[in-house]
Amino acid sequence: MTSSRRASRRAPARASKGAAAAGLDPLVHARLRLGILSALAASPSLTFGELKERLRATDGNLSVHARKLEGAGYLACAKGFDARKPRTTYRLTAAGRKGLSRYLAAMDALLEPARRR
Numbered sequence: 610m611t612s613s614r615r616a617s618r619r620a621p622a623r624a625s626k627g628a629a630a631a632g633l634d635p636l637v638h639a640r641l642r643l644g645i646l647s648a649l650a651a652s653p654s655l656t657f658g659e660l661k662e663r664l665r666a667t668d669g670n671l672s673v674h675a676r677k678l679e680g681a682g683y684l685a686c687a688k689g690f691d692a693r694k695p696r697t698t699y700r701l702t703a704a705g706r707k708g709l710s711r712y713l714a715a716m717d718a719l720l721e722p723a724r725r726r
Contacts, residue, residue, distance in 0.1 A: 632719070636681055637712040641666055641674045646683065646709045649701040657697040675699060683708055 637643055644664045649655060655663070661671050678684045683705030687698045701709075 632715040634708060634712050634715075636677070636683070637708055639674065641670060642678055643712070645671075645675060645678060645699070646701065646705060649684070649699060650706065650709055654698050654700040657699070660699065678705065681708075 637646060641664060644666075645660060648660060648663050657671065657675075660666070660675070661668065664671065666674075675684060675686070679686050679699075681704075682702060685700050685702050687700075689696050689698070
């Protein structure tokens with residue numbers, strides 16, 4: 610394996626460490642997870658299909674990131690059927706709303722010096 614391939618594999622880990630060092634929650638900092646939380650903060654609930662369309666995500670990517678947020682207690686997931694078709698609905702939990710608020714406050718604190726210029 611070339612060193613450039615190894616470096617590209619480690620890039621996300623460095624990004625997460627950088628986010629954590631800046632006071633940003635690495636769980637929320639990932640682009641798709643931030644999108645999921647933001648979309649759900651603006652709606653009482655969204656289906657898998659609605660999230661997929663809004664975020665322009667693939668099935669696999671969306672399900673992996675949603676599962677990670679669900680495991681952290683940030684999302685609640687309800688599975689059921691609608692006219693014999695599987696239907697997965699997500700909603701933001703109180704912990705998810707709090708985590709998103711903390712993340713946005715930390716991001717705001719990082720951006721404040723730039724706003725003053």
